Amino acid sequence: GQQLNQSPQSMFIQEGEDVSMNCTSSSIFNTWLWYKQDPGEGPVLLIALYKAGELTSNGRLTAQFGITRKDSFLNISASIPSDVGIYFCAGRNYGGSQGNLIFGKGTKLSVKP
Amino acid sequence: GAGVSQSPRYKVTKRGQDVALRCDPISGHVSLYWYRQALGQGPEFLTYFNYEAQQDKSGLPNDRFSAERPEGSISTLTIQRTEQRDSAMYRCASSLAYSGGGQDTQYFGPGTRLTVL
Numbered sequence: 001g002q003q004l005n006q007s008p009q010s011m012f013i014q015e016g017e018d019v020s021m022n023c024t025s026s027s028i029f030n031t032w033l034w035y036k037q038d039p040g041e042g043p044v045l046l047i048a049l050y051k052a053g054e055l056t057s058n059g060r061l062t063a064q065f066g067i068t069r070k071d072s073f074l075n076i077s078a079s080i081p082s083d084v085g086i087y088f089c090a091g092r093n094y095g096g097s098q099g100n101l102i103f104g105k106g107t108k109l110s111v112k113p
Numbered sequence: 114g115a116g117v118s119q120s121p122r123y124k125v126t127k128r129g130q131d132v133a134l135r136c137d138p139i140s141g142h143v144s145l146y147w148y149r150q151a152l153g154q155g156p157e158f159l160t161y162f163n164y165e166a167q168q169d170k171s172g173l174p175n176d177r178f179s180a181e182r183p184e185g186s187i188s189t190l191t192i193q194r195t196e197q198r199d200s201a202m203y204r205c206a207s208s209l210a211y212s213g214g215g216q217d218t219q220y221f222g223p224g225t226r227l228t229v230l
Binding site for chain 1: 146155156157171172206218219220222223224
């Protein structure tokens with residue numbers, strides 16, 4: 001089946017630092033999504049990308065839909081403590097089931113001790 | 114406004130028992146999705162509905178798992194003869210529409226944590 005490779009698996013941030021994470025896929029997607037999950041909560045959509053090459057910002061977040069349709073990255077600028085959580089990328093196929101979002105394993109952001 | 118709600122939030126059951134997990138989508142949302150999320154993993158698709166019609170159940174692990182949405186609103190995911198490997202977080206999501214730009218954005222509920230002893 002399709003696989004999404006998300007990296008890094010975890011990272012520590014210091015307030016003010018920029019953060020970058022990415023996802024790669026073994027096959028093409030026509031939609032890329034980035035979600036954030038806080039403890040005890042469901043994933044919350046941060047950014048949705050619908051077109052190859054698209055670069056979209058949401059406040060301090062910026063995400064891009066790779067030109068090959070097989071990858072996407074998410075950048076967080078000037079991180080703050082509330083950015084801590086788990087970030088998931090998700091993709092939807094061409095011609096696949098409309099509901100079939102495929103998720104990465106997540107990138108866990110923690111505060112640097 | 115109210116988001117997606119799920120009940121119960123936690124369910125502990127013994128192996129072999131049947132369980133029913135409930136999802137109440139956002140009012141007016143056409144599509145409803147079920148996912149399963151293991152610890153340290155992303156959500157894994159199980160099945161989804163448009164209105165009351167089950168469109169895709171390819172993600173259901175085996176025939177012990179079934180789902181229904183008889184009136185196109187609330188949905189129930191049923192697991193018969195539960196096994197320990199069924200233990201996971203079961204998440205429901207809903208979307209306003211099933212295609213077209215942002216209208217198919219999926220909003221997730223808080224999940225039901227199922228533990229099978």
